[in-house]
Amino acid sequence: MDIIRVEHLTKKFIIYEKESGLKGVMKSFFNAKRIEKTAVDDVNFTIKQGEIVGYIGPNGAGKSTTIKILTGILTPTSGSVEVDGLIPYQKRTQNAKKIGVVFGQRTQLWWDLPLNESFSVLKEIYQISDTDYQERMAYFEGLFGLSEYMKQPVRQLSLGQRMKADIVASMLHNPKLLFLDEPTIGLDVIAKENIRKTIKDLNQKYNTTVILTTHDLSDIESLCDRILLIDKGKIIYDGDLERIKASYGxxxxxxxxxxxxxxxxxxxxxxxxxxxxxxxxxxxxxxxxxxxxxxxxxxxxxxxxxxxxxxxxxxxxxxxxxxxxxxxxxxxxxx
Ligand SMILES: Nc1ncnc2c1ncn2[C@@H]1O[C@H](COP(=O)(O)OP(=O)(O)O)[C@@H](O)[C@H]1O
Ligand SMILES: [Mg+2]
Incomplete structure (x- = not known):
């Protein structure tokens, strides 16, 4: 069953080019040059439940924009997307309950709350039972050792600690789908290994569908059977990793x-x-x-x-x- 369907997806951003200097700023204020930037350009793909797909491409290729549309944060300019039968940007809340999201570049946690309170809030939002919560926290504690900094506010955490916390937060409600946008940024080898193990575990146990973007291709090699290669907003390859390695390697x-x-x-x-x-x-x-x-x-x-x-x-x-x-x-x- 296709859990994700993306058809002719296009996202354009309008940017206004500014000129430099005070004169330039004044001029731009009244007639700034309007430029249309196509971040995602007629993209088509489907993903089956239980697949782990690597979404890879150079900086600015359109990966994050695609993920933001799939998670309901952005609305497409044209084309259609469906995530587990819902149109994400129309049913944001319903969609949010089924998905887990990590944007490595910024946290989803509450900056000023101690980490354990952030998790308690999530427990309430997702209505996770006490038993499930305790069981999952114990599992993640074993993998990431969060207890050391559980009482610190998120803003005081190191990048690596914050990433681990974000990953736990994304998986706490056992989502059907996981969107991981550069989830291993700034992590040491052991933490990376634990994250891969967690993703594999969840996928095997619950048939969780995973879309992963990363610059660390060893993440992709250890996790993904299939990759989508995107460049300048267009999908240039969709297929298995072995084939690409055999024909290019x-x-x-x-x-x-x-x-x-x-x-x-x-x-x-x-x-x-x-x-x-x-x-x-x-x-x-x-x-x-x-x-x-x-x-x-x-x-x-x-x-x-x-x-x-x-x-x-x-x-x-x-x-x-x-x-x-x-x-x-x-x-x-x-x-
Ligand atoms: N909110 C925005 N406003 C204007 N341009 C944007 C916005 N978000 C992304 N872009 C542009 O769209 C392109 C794709 O960005 P992004 O999806 O973040 O790429 P990736 O995640 O693959 O590095 C880039 O050229 C980026 O500058
Ligand atoms: Mg990105």
Missing amino acids: SKKIITFELKSITNIDKIDVSTFLKKDPDFIHTVKDNTLNITFNKQKLDIKDIINSVLSAADVIDIDISDDHLENIIKAIYTHGVK
């Missing part, structure tokens, strides 16, 4: 740890470059990094060539980072 990275780099110029780079113009080698301290196209060069030849020239302590071979793959798609388009 023809590059490999080999990292050699060397005893010394003295003989490194004996490696016959020019032959490799002739066969693979994208062959790159970089040296930093005693580490040699080689990126190459596995369809053009034989990994054995590269390793042999390095082994015969330098004293190698360790070798690591990995696939190209998803980040590079996605950058290539933005630059060269979808195959």
Whole structure:
């Protein structure tokens, strides 16, 4: 069943261009240049209940705007959206009960209230039973250790503490859908890992649908089977992550740890470059990094060539980072 339907969704913002200086300000006041900015441009997608979808794109691509429309904060300029049978901007309150939202850039909590009171307010708003509340708080306490700062006002929390609190707040009422807009900003590795675990847990236990935007593509790799790539307001890819990695990820990275780099110029780079113009080698301290196209060069030849020239302590071979793959798609388009 499709829990989210987005059809021909377009959102335009009107911005008024201001001129600088006092004269400019006065001039702009009377006849500022009116510019139309299309943030989301004829976007179509559907999401099934229980899917975890990565919504990714560069800054300004239109991710947050889409999420704001899905959560009822913004009204579309044209097109239609439906979230679990409701039109979010028409039924904001009803929609809010079913969804959990995190905007990493700003908190949904009450700035001046101590954290535990913010949670109590949410308990009342969402009419969560005492048993459910205690059980969920204990679960989140185990993952994030909130008790240390439970009595502090939200405004005194560090970014990482605040993010964890926001995430707990979004999940406290066990929503059917979760919209997470950059939920791992400013978090350490352990907290990130716990958030991923929580998302996976909720998805498996309750079939929670999740839309996630993040700049950390390792979040996407560990959580999402499907990605939506958006660029300049348009969806440029909608499909599974494996396929995109298979068709773009023809590059490999080999990292050699060397005893010394003295003989490194004996490696016959020019032959490799002739066969693979994208062959790159970089040296930093005693580490040699080689990126190459596995369809053009034989990994054995590269390793042999390095082994015969330098004293190698360790070798690591990995696939190209998803980040590079996605950058290539933005630059060269979808195959
Ligand atoms: N309230 C607004 N008024 C004017 N322009 C906006 C507003 N919100 C977003 N935009 C513009 O719309 C585009 C998409 O923004 P956004 O959805 O926040 O991108 P993303 O979340 O992908 O970084 C950007 O060019 C941004 O400047
Ligand atoms: Mg954004």
